[in-house]
Amino acid sequence: MxxxxxxxxxxxxxxxxxxxxxxxxxxxxxxxxxxxxxxxxxxxxxxxxxxxxxxxxxxxxxxxxxxxxxxxxxxxxxxxxxxxxxxxxxxxxxxxxxxxxxxxxxxxxxxxxxxxxxxxxxxxxxxxxxxxxxxxxxxxxxxxxxxxxxxxxxxxxxxxxxxxxxxxxxxxxxxxxxxxxxxxxxxxxxxxxxxxxxxxxxxxxxxxxxxxxxxxxxxxxxxxxxxxxxxxxxxxxxxxxxKGIINGRLLPNGKKSVEDLTPEGFLEKCNQLGIVVIDVRELDETPEFKGENVIRIPLSMLEDYRKKLNKNQEIVLFCQTGQRSLAAMNYLQKSGFVGVFHLGKGIESLKNQLQ
Incomplete structure (x- = not known):
C-alpha cells in the first residue's frame, strides 16, 4: 500500500x-x-x-x-x-x-x-x-x-x-x-x-x-x-x-477466436469421446475425413439437423477453407448451442496430416 x-x-x-x-x-x-x-x-x-x-x-x-x-x-x-x-x-x-x-x-x-x-x-x-x-x-x-x-x-x-x-x-x-x-x-x-x-x-x-x-x-x-x-x-x-451470453460471445474481438481451432487442436478434439464432429461440406467434396464421431451434414441441411443435437453437446465443425464452418458455428451459437468450435482454416490446413 x-x-x-x-x-x-x-x-x-x-x-x-x-x-x-x-x-x-x-x-x-x-x-x-x-x-x-x-x-x-x-x-x-x-x-x-x-x-x-x-x-x-x-x-x-x-x-x-x-x-x-x-x-x-x-x-x-x-x-x-x-x-x-x-x-x-x-x-x-x-x-x-x-x-x-x-x-x-x-x-x-x-x-x-x-x-x-x-x-x-x-x-x-x-x-x-x-x-x-x-x-x-x-x-x-x-x-x-x-x-x-x-x-x-x-x-x-x-x-x-x-x-x-x-x-x-x-x-x-x-x-x-x-x-x-x-x-x-x-x-x-x-x-x-x-x-x-x-x-x-x-x-x-x-x-x-x-x-x-x-x-x-x-x-x-x-x-x-x-x-x-x-x-x-x-x-x-x-x-x-x-440471449445475452450468445450475443456477447458473437461480438468481434479483433483477434483469433478461441473457438477457431488449429489443425492440432482440431485433431485432438476429434480423438475425444463424446464430441460430435460435423463436416458441413457438400457430399461430393474431397478430401474425405473419416472418424467414428464424424458425420457429414451439408450447411444447407444444418437447420433441420440441429433439432437432433443437444445444445449442451460439444460440437466441432469443419469445411474446406473455414468459411462455411464459421457460418455454421455462428448459426448454432445464435440458436443457443454453447460448446461449438470450428477448424479455423478448414480441411485444407490438414493436408500434411492427411497424407
Missing part, C-alpha cells in the same frame, strides 16, 4: 482494513460514460483508492454539461471527456492508474475494451449501449453496475453478479426502446446524477470489498422531488441470460 494516511479513515473500518484497501488498490473497474453519472463514479472510485480505472467516452465537454458534470469546467469545453476526466482524477489521486478510451462503446470495440476489467459501471444514457454492456458482461461473467436518470428520478441495480439476474431479465428488449428520452430531450436536475452516481460507486466498492448486500436482483428507485426510495425485487430469466 503506497499511502496509508490518505485512506486512514477508511482503513479503520473493520469491514475494510488494510486488506480491504489492498483489494481496492488491485481492482480494475471500467466506467463506460464520463457524463452526469460517470463524473461522480470516477471521483468516488479514485478517492477511495481503486487502483485501476478505465474511462470510455467518445464525446467532448459541452457547456450544457457543466451544471451536473462536476469534473469539468468552462475551459474544458471542446476537449475529450475521457482524457479530461483522466487528467482531473489523476490530480485528485496520482497514486492510481487510469486508462482513457476516447471512443464510443460499440460492438466492434467492446471485447477489446473490457478485457482485463473486473467490474463494468454503466454510466450511459443509450438503451442500445446498455444491452451491449449487459451482453459482453454476462458473456464474460463480469458484474455490471447500472444506473439511469430521468428528470427527478434515478434507478440503480447490479446485474450479472455471482450468477444473478441480468439487465435483460429486468428490461426485455423491445421495439421502440431507442425512443426512450435522455437528459438532452427531457432535462435533469443537476444534483440527481451526482446522487445516483454515488450510489453506483458504493455498489462498486461493496463488490470489491465483498461486504454488505449488493443490489443484485433488486432495483433501487430514488425520487428526488419527494425524497422517496423504494426497492423492487426481480427474478432471473434463464432465456434472457442465454
Amino acid at each position: 503506497t499511502n496509508s494516511k490518505r485512506y486512514s479513515r477508511q482503513i479503520i473500518l473493520p469491514e475494510v482494513g488494510k486488506m480491504g484497501q489492498q483489494k481496492l488498490l488491485n481492482a480494475r473497474v471500467l466506467v463506460i460514460g464520463a457524463g452526469g453519472l460517470g463524473c461522480p463514479v470516477l471521483q468516488n472510485l479514485a478517492s477511495a483508492g481503486v487502483g485501476n480505472i478505465g474511462i470510455v467516452d467518445g464525446d467532448v465537454v459541452d457547456e450544457t454539461n457543466l451544471h451536473r458534470q462536476l469534473l469539468y469546467s468552462l475551459k474544458d469545453c471542446g476537449n475529450s471527456k475521457a482524457e479530461t476526466a483522466k487528467k482531473v482524477i489523476l490530480e485528485l489521486n496520482p497514486e492510481i492508474n487510469v486508462t482513457a478510451f476516447s471512443e464510443f462503446f460499440t460492438a466492434k470495440n467492446a471485447t477489446q475494451i473490457v478485457d482485463g476489467y473486473q467490474i463494468i459501471v454503466d454510466c450511459t444514457d443509450a438503451i442500445a449501449v446498455r444491452y451491449l454492456i449487459n451482453d459482453i458482461s454476462v458473456a464474460k461473467s463480469i458484474p455490471m453496475v447500472y444506473a439511469s436518470i430521468h428528470k427527478f428520478e434515478g434507478q440503480v441495480s447490479v446485474f450479472n453478479y455471482e450468477n444473478g439476474p441480468s439487465y435483460r431479465c429486468l428490461f426485455p428488449e423491445q421495439e421502440g426502446l431507442k425512443a426512450v428520452p435522455n437528459c438532452a430531450d427531457s432535462g435533469v436536475l443537476g444534483v440527481l446524477p451526482n446522487t445516483i452516481g454515488t450510489f453506483q460507486a458504493t455498489e462498486v466498492l461493496k463488490i470489491i470489498l465483498e461486504i454488505g448486500t449488493v443490489l443484485s436482483g433488486k432495483l433501487l428507485i430514488y425520487d428526488a422531488l419527494n425524497f422517496q426510495t423504494q426497492i423492487i425485487s426481480f427474478a432471473k430469466n434463464p432465456k434472457a441470460i442465454e
